[in-house]
Amino acid sequence: xxxxxxxxxxxxxxxxxxxxxxxxxxxxxxxxxxxxxxxxxxxxxxxxxxxxxxxxxxxxxxxxxxxxxxxxxxxxxxxxxxxxxxxxxxxxxxxxxxxxxxxxxxxxxxxxxxxxxxxxxxxxxxxxxxxxxxxxxxxxxxxxxxxxxxxxxxxxxxxxxxxxxxxxxxxxxxxxxxxxxxxxxxxxxxxxxxxxxxxxxxxxxxxxxxxxxxxxxxxxxxxxxxxxxxxxxxxxxxxxxxxxxxxxxxxxxxxxxxxxxxxxxxxxxxxxxxxxxxxxxxxxxxxxxxxxxxxxxxxxxxxxxxxxxxxxxxxxxxxxxxxxxxxxxxxxxxxxxxxxxxxxxxxxxxxxxxxxxxxxxxxxxxxxxxxxxxxxxxxxxxxxxxxxxxxxxxxxxxxxxxxxxxxxxxxxxx
Amino acid sequence: xxxxxxxxxxxxxxxxxxxxxxxxxxxxxxxxxxxxxxxxxxxxxxxxxxxxxxxxxxxxxxxxxxxxxxxxxxxxxxxxxxxxxxxxxxxxxxxxxxxxxxxxxxxxxxxxxxxxxxxxxxxxxxxxxxxxxxxxxxxxxxxxxxxxxxxxxxxxxxxxxxxxxxxxxxxxxxxxxxxxxxxxxxxxxxxxxxxxxxxxxxxxxxxxxxxxxxxxxxxxxxxxxxxxxxxxxxxxxxxxxxxxxxxxxxxxxxxxxxxxxxxxxxxxxxxxxxxxxxxxxxxxxxxxxxxxxxxxxxxxxxxxxxxxxxxxxxxxxxxxxxxxxxxxxxxxxxxxxxxxxxxxxxxxxxxxxxxxxxxxxxxxxxxxxxxxxxxxxxxxxxxxxxxxxxxxxxxxxxxxxxxxxxxxxxxxxxxxxxxxxxxxxxxxxxxxxxxxxxxxxxxxxxxxxxxxxxxxxxxxxxxx
Numbered sequence: 001x002x003x004x005x006x007x008x009x010x011x012x013x014x015x016x017x018x019x020x021x022x023x024x025x026x027x028x029x030x031x032x033x034x035x036x037x038x039x040x041x042x043x044x045x046x047x048x049x050x051x052x053x054x055x056x057x058x059x060x061x062x063x064x065x066x067x068x069x070x071x072x073x074x075x076x077x078x079x080x081x082x083x084x085x086x087x088x089x090x091x092x093x094x095x096x097x098x099x100x101x102x103x104x105x106x107x108x109x110x111x112x113x114x115x116x117x118x119x120x121x122x123x124x125x126x127x128x129x130x131x132x133x134x135x136x137x138x139x140x141x142x143x144x145x146x147x148x149x150x151x152x153x154x155x156x157x158x159x160x161x162x163x164x165x166x167x168x169x170x171x172x173x174x175x176x177x178x179x180x181x182x183x184x185x186x187x188x189x190x191x192x193x194x195x196x197x198x199x200x201x202x203x204x205x206x207x208x209x210x211x212x213x214x215x216x217x218x219x220x221x222x223x224x225x226x227x228x229x230x231x232x233x234x235x236x237x238x239x240x241x242x243x244x245x246x247x248x249x250x251x252x253x254x255x256x257x258x259x260x261x262x263x264x265x266x267x268x269x270x271x272x273x274x275x276x277x278x279x280x281x282x283x284x285x286x287x288x289x290x291x292x293x294x295x296x297x298x299x300x301x302x303x304x305x306x307x308x309x310x311x312x313x314x315x316x317x318x319x320x321x322x323x324x325x326x327x328x329x330x331x332x333x334x335x336x337x338x339x340x341x342x343x344x345x346x347x348x349x350x351x352x353x354x355x356x357x358x359x360x361x362x363x364x365x366x367x368x369x370x371x372x373x374x375x376x377x378x379x380x381x382x383x384x385x386x387x388x389x390x391x392x393x394x395x396x397x398x399x400x401x402x403x404x405x406x407x408x409x410x411x412x413x414x
Numbered sequence: 415x416x417x418x419x420x421x422x423x424x425x426x427x428x429x430x431x432x433x434x435x436x437x438x439x440x441x442x443x444x445x446x447x448x449x450x451x452x453x454x455x456x457x458x459x460x461x462x463x464x465x466x467x468x469x470x471x472x473x474x475x476x477x478x479x480x481x482x483x484x485x486x487x488x489x490x491x492x493x494x495x496x497x498x499x500x501x502x503x504x505x506x507x508x509x510x511x512x513x514x515x516x517x518x519x520x521x522x523x524x525x526x527x528x529x530x531x532x533x534x535x536x537x538x539x540x541x542x543x544x545x546x547x548x549x550x551x552x553x554x555x556x557x558x559x560x561x562x563x564x565x566x567x568x569x570x571x572x573x574x575x576x577x578x579x580x581x582x583x584x585x586x587x588x589x590x591x592x593x594x595x596x597x598x599x600x601x602x603x604x605x606x607x608x609x610x611x612x613x614x615x616x617x618x619x620x621x622x623x624x625x626x627x628x629x630x631x632x633x634x635x636x637x638x639x640x641x642x643x644x645x646x647x648x649x650x651x652x653x654x655x656x657x658x659x660x661x662x663x664x665x666x667x668x669x670x671x672x673x674x675x676x677x678x679x680x681x682x683x684x685x686x687x688x689x690x691x692x693x694x695x696x697x698x699x700x701x702x703x704x705x706x707x708x709x710x711x712x713x714x715x716x717x718x719x720x721x722x723x724x725x726x727x728x729x730x731x732x733x734x735x736x737x738x739x740x741x742x743x744x745x746x747x748x749x750x751x752x753x754x755x756x757x758x759x760x761x762x763x764x765x766x767x768x769x770x771x772x773x774x775x776x777x778x779x780x781x782x783x784x785x786x787x788x789x790x791x792x793x794x795x796x797x798x799x800x801x802x803x804x805x806x807x808x809x810x811x812x813x814x815x816x817x818x819x820x821x822x823x824x825x826x827x828x829x830x831x832x833x834x835x836x837x838x839x840x841x842x843x844x845x846x847x848x849x850x851x852x853x854x855x856x857x858x859x860x861x862x863x864x865x866x867x868x869x870x871x872x873x874x875x876x877x878x
Contacts, residue, residue, distance in 0.1 A: 049640070057641055094575065
């Protein structure tokens with residue numbers, strides 16, 4: 001409770017007359033009296049009743065409120081804002097492609113447009129009625145009249161403010177009496193202005209300033225580059241319970257977290273029924289023939305794949321001197337084994353299926369390439385390797401007769 | 415048992431020579447203030463209030479303990495599992511949000527249609543709306559699982575550079591329900607300001623005077639204020655009317671836009687709205703019959719008010735029955751075997767008892783309201799209203815759970831069984847609802863005094 005002012009000055013101050021409050025016996029009497037007060041030319045006056053009295057607006061000359069326009073504007077802003085929001089977020093800034101539907105389609109946006117229109121209109125209607133009515137107003141002079149409490153129950157009142165240019169206590173009282181007032185009281189302005197204790201004011205100001213610090217700090221942290229990961233208040237994504245590969249788990253009797261395939265399960269693409277194509281074998285023997293067509297197209301494909309996957313070690317010509325080897329020699333890598341030359345006798349004598357097998361599974365220090373190179377491409381590479389081998393071990397008779405002279409001429413050059 | 419005795423006057427007959435009175439005879443402005451304020455001002459409420467409050471608040475406690483258990487442990491404590499990913503959570507959500515609709519219908523739609531009898535019941539019905547929306551909103555908020563990420567529902571610029579998909583009915587739902595709750599609250603509070611001022615001016619204690627005074631905002635019944643106030647009230651009513659129709663329509667699109675047989679039908683929006691009003695009126699009757707008896711409001715909330723609401727229940731109950739019939743017809747007429755299976759499965763499948771409970775409670779029981787004795791006997795109408803509430807909860811269960819439990823892939827079919835947490839939270843939500851309603855009865859004006867006074871014959875000048 002705020003203590004009563006005790007200084008003598010405050011006590012001696014005479015209360016300021018704020019106006020007159022007159023009570024009337026019924027709604028009809030109120031309407032009739034209101035018309036008289038209006039006709040007398042008063043401006044700062046009002047009627048008070050526990051419910052809206054029919055016809056009082058006309059009797060008092062109240063002009064229609066601007067509130068509907070306010071609500072209309074807010075509703076329009078809500079609808080337009082919702083339309084813009086949906087268009088910009090879903091069709092421009094982050095286009096949502098849903099089942100190939102258009103990025104922006106008005107009908108699907110109607111529910112949000114409608115809801116935001118209603119929401120903003122309702123805020124405008126509620127806020128508007130309070131602002132236009134100058135509410136809250138906890139210290140109105142009329143509250144100083146004891147009988148005025150009945151204005152919210154069963155009393156009908158007219159108040160004339162002393163601030164009215166035409167106000168004269170005697171004339172106003174006479175007017176109200178002639179209008180049929182049952183009782184007339186003088187109301188006084190609320191004594192003094194309520195003041196907050198100085199300490200409270202300062203502590204509120206300090207608290208307000210301190211409250212600004214966290215948002216400022218957050219804003220700074222979001223803008224400044226940082227070497228460490230961002231601080232996550234919600235760490236759902238930082239700790240994801242899971243088992244490491246090959247780890248121990250508690251869900252199965254064998255306590256293995258990594259589950260082995262179900263017996264007899266075949267993974268996609270793993271059903272390799274063509275022994276020639278997938279394993280390079282015919283009836284358990286290395287195949288000497290190709291399961292792919294032997295033509296220029298496959299040869300070109302084989303060269304392309306060979307130069308990508310094989311040449312780095314085996315060299316573009318298959319001599320076993322690719323750039324990896326050159327570099328290892330330059331750096332004198334300990335334990336380096338030179339890649340096999342594809343022109344070695346034993347390699348040349350291997351059947352095509354054996355070469356395919358080597359590419360698939362690797363040999364000695366060479367890894368298998370089944371994961372990187374599909375089977376058809378591996379066969380194309382075998383085909384190209386065969387061509388490389390032939391290029392280094394061909395007889396003159398293998399060359400078409402019209403090219404032989406040129407070849408001979410080239411070989412005799414110094 | 416004096417509360418069961420018939421009232422001394424009967425305003426349920428329609429005399430063609432004049433309008434039936436809306437309140438008991440002999441009411442004037444002061445007596446209305448007295449009748450309504452006495453409820454709040456009496457030093458202690460009736461014993462029934464204490465008993466009801468003890469039970470309801472205990473269940474509220476259970477509800478929030480279960481919320482703590484649910485959030486700290488995870489959604490797995492519910493019985494939801496694929497294919498029944500939506501179960502009690504969404505059933506309760508749709509049930510409660512539907513309950514709210516009657517309050518807005520009474521306060522807004524009947525206001526636009528100038529139905530003066532609404533004035534005695536609109537305040538309590540609006541309070542019911544707000545409490546029901548609060549109960550409703552909790553369930554989808556909890557069912558997302560990680561409640562601390564709820565803010566992801568709102569469009570805010572974020573480091574993930576993502577926005578909500580505004581073409582999803584689930585986002586519409588968030589916006590519609592939160593708008594509905596907000597607008598209902600504003601409407602309710604705006605309507606209550608003059609009555610809070612009445613309580614302020616009558617308050618004896620300092621605390622009461624301060625609190626009622628704070629929320630009455632210094633209202634002094636000025637004609638200039640009343641003028642803007644009435645306009646604002648009319649505008650809010652005009653805004654709430656399409657809003658209330660939109661809310662349950664949007665809720666129904668959560669289902670209708672999905673392709674699940676039993677959900678994917680254009681019938682849903684009007685069907686859901688009719689069902690919502692139906693269940694809401696049943697809840698208003700369930701609440702008002704004991705409230706008017708315990709708090710001495712029989713002179714203001716008369717049998718005619720109750721009878722009018724029962725007529726609404728009868729009418730909307732027939733609409734709901736029509737919708738059930740049309741659902742079956744549409745499934746048959748579609749020629750789609752999955753739709754037809756879903757429909758037959760409801761009637762004769764493992765959940766047939768739910769379906770037939772729903773039909774009995776929602777279609778058969780309200781037919782009793784063709785008889786005036788049932789429409790005007792308080793305790794009989796409560797019996798029907800409770801049956802309707804049970805039936806409407808069952809309807810949502812049938813739509814959601816029964817459709818999901820047997821979807822496209824027969825190998826995934828599952829029978830849903832609620833866990834004790836599901837059942838506890840259903841009961842707990844009723845506890846929360848009744849706790850809030852009992853607090854409302856005790857501390858706020860249950861009847862809109864200013865509005866009832868405005869429709870008294872004296873307020874227009876008798877004889878004009």
